[in-house]
Amino acid sequence: MTRRGTTQHVVGDVEGSETPGYxxxxxxxxEENAIDQxxxxxxxxxxxxEGDGSPPYEIVVVDDGSEDKTSEHLAxxxxxxxxxxxxxxxxxxxxxxxxxxxITAAIHDIxxxxxxxxxxxxxxxxxxxxxxxxxxxxxxxxxxxxVNYSKIRAIPKVFLKSWVSWIAGRPVPDINSGxxxxxxxxxxxxxxxxxxxxxxxxxxxLCMLTNYMAVDYVPISYxxxxxxxxxxxxxxxxxxxxxxxxxxxxxxxxxxxxxxxVLLGLIxxxxxxxxxxxxxxxxxxxxxxxxxxxxxxxxxxxxxMIDKRSAR
Numbered sequence: 001m002t003r004r005g006t007t008q009h010v011v012g013d014v015e016g017s018e019t020p021g022y023x024x025x026x027x028x029x030x031e032e033n034a035i036d037q038x039x040x041x042x043x044x045x046x047x048x049x050e051g052d053g054s055p056p057y058e059i060v061v062v063d064d065g066s067e068d069k070t071s072e073h074l075a076x077x078x079x080x081x082x083x084x085x086x087x088x089x090x091x092x093x094x095x096x097x098x099x100x101x102x103i104t105a106a107i108h109d110i111x112x113x114x115x116x117x118x119x120x121x122x123x124x125x126x127x128x129x130x131x132x133x134x135x136x137x138x139x140x141x142x143x144x145x146x147v148n149y150s151k152i153r154a155i156p157k158v159f160l161k162s163w164v165s166w167i168a169g170r171p172v173p174d175i176n177s178g179x180x181x182x183x184x185x186x187x188x189x190x191x192x193x194x195x196x197x198x199x200x201x202x203x204x205x206l207c208m209l210t211n212y213m214a215v216d217y218v219p220i221s222y223x224x225x226x227x228x229x230x231x232x233x234x235x236x237x238x239x240x241x242x243x244x245x246x247x248x249x250x251x252x253x254x255x256x257x258x259x260x261x262v263l264l265g266l267i268x269x270x271x272x273x274x275x276x277x278x279x280x281x282x283x284x285x286x287x288x289x290x291x292x293x294x295x296x297x298x299x300x301x302x303x304x305m306i307d308k309r310s311a312r
Contacts, residue, residue, distance in 0.1 A: 025111055029063075041118075043083070060086075063086060095200060099200055110181065110182075110183060167256055193247070258300070264296060
């Protein structure tokens with residue numbers, strides 16, 4: 001039996017403790033080929049880093065309705081490791097839903113999320129937990145020297161990253177990294193608007209940055225996953241766009257709508273210039289573009305005023 005146990009870990013969060021514990025939350029769906037290796041390596045790596053005064057930890061795996069032999073593997077692993085907590089969804093509910101379940105089930109306020117497919121450098125988790133002190137969230141950004149990333153998935157992220165950075169008002173090197181450390185108390189208020197899909201990480205990034213919370217990034221490596229990816233590039237990119245729009249309107253409407261207002265204004269100006277200098281007659285088209293620009297501006301100002309006056 002592994003010596004690290006959940007019962008022992010609870011004492012790490014008692015009042016006055018200088019080494020608050022952390023919970024590692026892993027969403028898992030049909031990962032029978034990877035879950036054993038990921039969990040065993042994670043325990044070995046985190047335990048190897050342990051020393052005097054190191055914080056206690058637990059690992060919470062959420063089996064999101066797996067249809068292969070993942071559940072059997074997790075049942076066997078939970079008998080081997082006392083610090084492994086397994087929660088199961090009766091049906092597949094999505095990556096974000098699994099994270100919410102795991103975060104709620106965790107016993108510590110400091111939450112680390114990572115994937116079950118062996119892509120992230122989990123050996124760096126104790127280091128990241130240490131670096132997260134004083135922050136609301138620390139993100140492992142996949143911009144390190146050893147990053148093996150699908151070129152197809154990288155293409156739309158060039159646009160999405162620029163868009164998210166504009167809305168957030170600061171550079172965002174990785175919008176949806178699945179290895180990050182954050183305080184549960186900082187994330188829980190956003191649960192009602194966080195999606196149940198892969199867009200969870202993108203949305204929480206925007207939520208925290210647009211609310212001026214303390215967020216920082218650390219370069220990490222990223223490896224090819226074990227098994228096939230669950231991400232559908234076209235579908236999930238469209239879903240990311242929808243979630244970015246929704247979250248941007250919720251937290252930073254003026255920044256979100258400013259590019260559209262500028263574009264409409266330029267179109268109205270160009271149409272008006274043509275009407276005045278060429279057609280010498282003000283057309284209905286120009287009038288409509290002016291009205292669209294004005295109405296969008298007023299809507300953005302109203303939304304921004306409501307956002308600023310609302311207590312979140």
